[in-house]
Amino acid sequence: MNDQIKDGGPAFPYSSLAPDYVAGGMSPTMYADNTGMTLRDYFIAHAPAEPQPWFQPVMPTECPSTVFMDEERTTTYANAIDAERACGDCFINVHAKAQDAWNAERDKQRYVQWPAAWADAMLAARERQ
Numbered sequence: 001m002n003d004q005i006k007d008g009g010p011a012f013p014y015s016s017l018a019p020d021y022v023a024g025g026m027s028p029t030m031y032a033d034n035t036g037m038t039l040r041d042y043f044i045a046h047a048p049a050e051p052q053p054w055f056q057p058v059m060p061t062e063c064p065s066t067v068f069m070d071e072e073r074t075t076t077y078a079n080a081i082d083a084e085r086a087c088g089d090c091f092i093n094v095h096a097k098a099q100d101a102w103n104a105e106r107d108k109q110r111y112v113q114w115p116a117a118w119a120d121a122m123l124a125a126r127e128r129q
Helices: 019-023 028-032 039-045 080-087 096-128
Strands: 068-070 091-093
Touching (some): 039 096, 068 080, 080 091, 091 096
Antiparallel strands (some): 068 091
16 A cells, blocks of 8 residues: 655746746755645645535544433433334433534534645546546
8 A cells, every 4th residue: 555645746846947046046956855835735725715515534433323312311212213202302312412522523624634635636637637
């Protein structure tokens, strides 16, 4: 498995014939070690602000499962319909707070992970051409 991220190379490759490098006292060989921003960096910086519907972030764990119980937490029900039949509206989802926290973290991670996913998709599209 290749874990190396494909960065697309330099975003703004230099030309050894560019006069501003020589005029600024910077030779092309000095510049070659400092290529600056990669194409992936450029795409990350220019990703749309809103994640696209196809993107789902990578989460370290699964969302906690739904567990319906009566309010005293003595009886577990297979689903909400069974719980409602057995005790009306006196049942709870014991993992509701954990699910809410997981969903909030997923929503945050959508925005954190989105720019890199966009950049990788753009680089993959360039490779196909």
